[in-house]
Amino acid sequence: MGVLQESAEWENGIYQIEQSDVVRGGDPQSGGVANWQAQQLANRTKYLYNNFNKRKAVTIKQVLANIQLTLPDIVDKDVVLDIASSGKTITVNTSGIIDGIIISFTALGANRNAAKIETGLPIEVTPDDEFKTDLWIHGGESFSAAYYGGKLYMISGNIHLENIGQVLYGYTPQSFCLPANGTIVNRADFPRLWMLVSKYANIVTDTQWLSGNGLNSGYFSSGNGTSTFRLPDLRGLFIRGLDAGRGIDLDRNSATFKDGSFQTDAIKKHKHQLDDIHPYGGFADVGGGFDGGGNNFKWRKNETFELGSYETRPQNIALTPYIRF
Template sequence: MVNLASIQPLPETEEWKSVPRLEDGMWPTGGVVDPEADSGLMNWQAQILAGRTKFLRTRVDALIAAVVAASTTVAGIVRLNNTLTSSAVDEALTAAQGKALQTTKAPLASPAFTGTPTAPTAAVATNTTQIATTAFVQAKVAALVNASPAALDTLYELAAALGNDPNFATTVTNAIAQKAPLASPALTGAPTAPTPAAGENSPQIATTEWVRQNVLPAGCVAAFAMTAPPPGWLRCNGAAVSRTTYAGLFAAIGTSFGPGDGATTFNLPEARGEFIRGLDDGRGVDAGRVLGSTQGAESNRLLQVQSARNPAGEQGNVTIDVPATDVFSPWVASGRSMDGDDVNMRFRSSGAEARPRNLALLYCIKF
């Protein structure tokens, strides 16, 4: 039996030879091929094929050794990547992902965007083919409105004036004629404006409504020839009113005419059936009076009467002093005492009928 471990390999030469055909009459023999000696013919074809194998192996190894991984700077073999989310720089995109990119990307020519596409906003003064964003347009519109003449100070008016009008110049002229200048306008008709809040003190236009309600300050008392107070006024009837609703009036008079409930209300002046007297305010004629205080009736008066019987040459002049206590003290100015025939009168300083001539009006207070 042949020991395979002891068999020597055929010599391999890096050659590319034609494979010979064994002809009739050749006697195959073992060993190394030597065609001249007709030796080793049994291994002749195998030896040539082995040479071809070595020839190919040498070149394949050289090719493999020459191949490197591809990168952005080196040409070589790359791995295919079938995802659009990879950040690899040494892998190639598959055809499938290339198609996906094609279907989800807009073409450069006449793209039809979807969703909410965005772009960098150009400077306001830009005048190129750069995309105009909404922010750019808004800025240009604002600049256009601010720079438009006073007669066409809104974009809507400007757009209306710029319509498909064959007589544009005439239309604009007529539109301007209907507008008032910003400086010293001479308005006609019955122009209106928002009525300012009560107590407003600013350059805001004062409407007739505001003037009628605010020309007098809160706390002013006036008499009206009417049965109900006008707008902006309350009756001087001593009523308790809200400190919040009538905050301006409360700030003006406080609790001078009564504290109300002491927390949320205060009292109005009570002027019904009363005569109004000026506050002394330090003069000394009516000393001790404070704002909002009242006085009862008080009088010291002299009543002169004539005697019922006068002797010749005498005049019955009788003077009676009537103090506030209604107790009178008579004396005779002529030196004679009054007798039973004299007239004796009593004068009272108070009573339901003690009054001067007067006119009844409705006292109201401005709030």
């Protein structure tokens, strides 16, 4: 009894046995159609076994400036990035890459510095493909991607590409988050956050952000206009759903109000019934008049005592606000 000769190669397609085929056993390369599919699948299995189970070499690349990598630098290797300086680009020459090749990158977590990985290939990473051509990796993150049919497909890792810009609250510092406290930060240090907020959020100049007694402090600012930007300051504030024309927040329901728009405190308009006419002699002489019927009376104009606190508020718990980057 013979056995199939397995070859560690990735078969791009599995043959479909047709009705017109003569079902014949034996060597698939010599007309044994019945064994052709099994041969192709065996080849794939051996290829995957070799690539997933063998111990890959580890290569460490320090990123102080822009660097270039070739296929020999990444094939069958776990590339460890020591990103010593943010904003640098790692260009990967993928010329000659074949289907089934897996590339892996891990960024050391000593800091949160970010580097851009350019492969010259579209990368299928998130459902909305925000990072199809601009993939940034921060210290502490890793990912693996498989090449197939002209694209790279993310298959594993802990790269945080979802929910960037999301506001979180916590008792402890939140992972891959910045405190939402109005701080100026470098665009190169947090490129993913700047990339998305500059595309979707309402950005004001830093002069506008700092003016108006905090009326613009819920927005991101453009910082110095080139290399920095400012975070919103959410400290001490509640979050309210943007009205966006629904008509509940009547003071802020036009299209001119964007995510991050500030609103001062207020009390809803209302009236009180006041009957405060007193017979003459009952109070200090602070003015008087006649009611038309000949009866003398006095007006009382005393102020009420102050009651309450510094603001109108519901019961609440204070937690530190953070923004995902």
